[in-house]
Amino acid sequence: MNLTARSSQDAASASVPAHDRVYRSLRTRIMHGEITPGAALTLRGIGREFEVSMTPAREAVRRLAAEGALFLSSSGRVSTPELSNERIEELAALRALLEVELASRALPRAHIALIDRLQMINTTVAEMVSKRDAVGYIRTNLEFHRTLYLRAQAPAMLAMAETVWLQLGPTMRALYGRLRRTDPPQNHRLIIAALKAGDEPGLRLAVRSDVTQGLRLLAG
Amino acid sequence: MNLTARSSQDAASASVPAHDRVYRSLRTRIMHGEITPGAALTLRGIGREFEVSMTPAREAVRRLAAEGALFLSSSGRVSTPELSNERIEELAALRALLEVELASRALPRAHIALIDRLQMINTTVAEMVSKRDAVGYIRTNLEFHRTLYLRAQAPAMLAMAETVWLQLGPTMRALYGRLRRTDPPQNHRLIIAALKAGDEPGLRLAVRSDVTQGLRLLAG
DNA sequence: GGGCGTGGTTTGTGATCACATGAGGGCATG
DNA sequence: CATGCCCTCATGTGATCACAAACCACGCCC
Incomplete structure (x- = not known):
C-alpha cells in the first residue's frame, strides 16, 4: 500500500x-x-x-x-482566528484572572532558585525585545510566565492559561509586530521584586499590569 | 459500499x-x-x-x-476521568474564579425578566432535588448558572466555565449521588436576592459559596 | 466595462481496511 | 487454591478511497 x-x-x-x-x-x-x-x-x-x-x-x-x-x-x-476587539479584551481579562491567581499560588513556593531562573529568562526577553524578534519575544515571555506558574502546582489552571495564550497567539504576533518599542520588560522586574519581597498585593498588581498592558493599546 | x-x-x-x-x-x-x-x-x-x-x-x-x-x-x-481530590479542588477554584466574574459582569445587565426566569428555573431545581433526580438536578442547576452568565456577554469566559463543568460532570454525579440532602438551593436564592438588590459584593459571595459548597464536602 | 452564471478544481467528510499493541481470560504449575 | 504466563481478541492508529460541496476563475451577456 x-x-x-x-x-x-x-x-x-x-x-x-x-x-x-x-x-x-x-x-x-x-x-x-x-x-x-x-x-x-x-x-x-x-x-x-x-x-x-x-x-x-x-x-x-x-x-x-x-x-x-x-x-x-x-x-x-x-x-487561524481573527479576533474582534471585544474578544481580545475578554481574553486579556481571562489572562488577568487566571494568571494573578497562579502567581499568587506560586508566591509562597517561590524560592531563590526560581527567582534566579526568572531573572535569567528575563535577560533573554530583553534581548529579544532589543533584536525586535517578535516570535522570540513571545516565546521567552511565555516561558517566563510558565516558569513562575509551574510553581503554583495547579495543572488545570495552568492548562487554561495556556489555552488563552494559544487563542491569542496569532493576534499577539500581529500586535507586537506593530508595536515599535524597545522598552525592557519593566513589569517583569516588578514581578521579580514582589516575589523577592513576598509582597502578594504587589505581585498581583504587577502580573495584572504585565498581562493587560500589551493588549490594552489595541483597544485604546 | x-x-x-x-x-x-x-x-x-x-x-x-x-x-x-x-x-x-x-x-x-x-x-x-x-x-x-x-x-x-x-x-x-x-x-x-x-x-x-x-x-x-x-x-x-x-x-x-x-x-x-x-x-x-x-x-x-x-x-471518563477519575479526578483526584487536588484536581477537584482546583476545578472548584476555577469555577469560583470564572463564575464570580461572569456574575459580576451580568449584574448591571440583569433586568427583571431575567430574574423571573432564574426564579422559575430555580423552582425546577428544587423539584429535582426533592425527587432526588441527580442528572435532572445537575442539568437544571447548570441551566440556572448559564442563564445568568449569558447576560455577561462574555462568550470566551462562558466557554471556559462550561469546560470546567464538563470536566466535573462525571464526578458531580458521583458526588450528588452520595449526597443525601433535600435542602432547597439556598445559595441560588441568595444570588437572586443580590441580583434584585444590585448588591455586587453579595452576589460575588453568593456565587462563590454556591459553586464551592458542593465540592467542599468531598475534600472535607 | 461590469455583473453573473458555470465549469473545473480544491477541500472536508465519512467509510473501510491493514496493522500493531495491549488488555484480559484461561490454563498450567507450584 | 493461588499465581504467573501465554494466547487470543478487542481496540486505537493511520492510509486510502469515494463523494459532495464550496470556492475560484474564466468567460459570457447586458
Whole structure:
C-alpha cells in the first residue's frame, strides 16, 4: 500500500503517535505567533508538510479547534482566528484572572532558585525585545510566565492559561509586530521584586499590569 | 459500499456533520453526569451506537479529550476521568474564579425578566432535588448558572466555565449521588436576592459559596 | 466595462481496511 | 487454591478511497 515514509514510522509511531506530533508542532507554532491571523490551512497541506495522511492532520486540527487555537468555518475550512476587539479584551481579562491567581499560588513556593531562573529568562526577553524578534519575544515571555506558574502546582489552571495564550497567539504576533518599542520588560522586574519581597498585593498588581498592558493599546 | 444508514445521512449530514452530532450527544451526557467516572468507551462502540463509522467517533472523542471531558490512556483507550481530590479542588477554584466574574459582569445587565426566569428555573431545581433526580438536578442547576452568565456577554469566559463543568460532570454525579440532602438551593436564592438588590459584593459571595459548597464536602 | 452564471478544481467528510499493541481470560504449575 | 504466563481478541492508529460541496476563475451577456 504505502511504501514511502515507512521507515520513519516504524521507530517513532509507537512512542509518539503521528497526530500528536502534528498537534504539538502546530500548537507551538500558533502559540508563538508564527502564523498570522486569518491564515488558511488545509488538511492535505498539513499532511504533506508532516508526511502523514489526512487522518492525523484532521485529528490535530480538531484538537486545536477545540482549544480555540484554530477556527473552523461552517463548511469546515480551517484557519487561524481573527479576533474582534471585544474578544481580545475578554481574553486579556481571562489572562488577568487566571494568571494573578497562579502567581499568587506560586508566591509562597517561590524560592531563590526560581527567582534566579526568572531573572535569567528575563535577560533573554530583553534581548529579544532589543533584536525586535517578535516570535522570540513571545516565546521567552511565555516561558517566563510558565516558569513562575509551574510553581503554583495547579495543572488545570495552568492548562487554561495556556489555552488563552494559544487563542491569542496569532493576534499577539500581529500586535507586537506593530508595536515599535524597545522598552525592557519593566513589569517583569516588578514581578521579580514582589516575589523577592513576598509582597502578594504587589505581585498581583504587577502580573495584572504585565498581562493587560500589551493588549490594552489595541483597544485604546 | 455502505447501504445502511444512508438515508439518515442524505438529509442530516450536510446540515450538521456526523462527528458534530456525536460530539454534542456525548458532551451533554458527560456534562450532566450521565456517565460514571472511569467508565470506558470504545470508538467502535460509539460508532455502533450512533450508526457511524469509527472516523466521526474518533473526532468527537478527540475533541472531548482536548476539553478535558475524556481521558485518553497512554495506549489511547478512552474513559471518563477519575479526578483526584487536588484536581477537584482546583476545578472548584476555577469555577469560583470564572463564575464570580461572569456574575459580576451580568449584574448591571440583569433586568427583571431575567430574574423571573432564574426564579422559575430555580423552582425546577428544587423539584429535582426533592425527587432526588441527580442528572435532572445537575442539568437544571447548570441551566440556572448559564442563564445568568449569558447576560455577561462574555462568550470566551462562558466557554471556559462550561469546560470546567464538563470536566466535573462525571464526578458531580458521583458526588450528588452520595449526597443525601433535600435542602432547597439556598445559595441560588441568595444570588437572586443580590441580583434584585444590585448588591455586587453579595452576589460575588453568593456565587462563590454556591459553586464551592458542593465540592467542599468531598475534600472535607 | 461590469455583473453573473458555470465549469473545473480544491477541500472536508465519512467509510473501510491493514496493522500493531495491549488488555484480559484461561490454563498450567507450584 | 493461588499465581504467573501465554494466547487470543478487542481496540486505537493511520492510509486510502469515494463523494459532495464550496470556492475560484474564466468567460459570457447586458
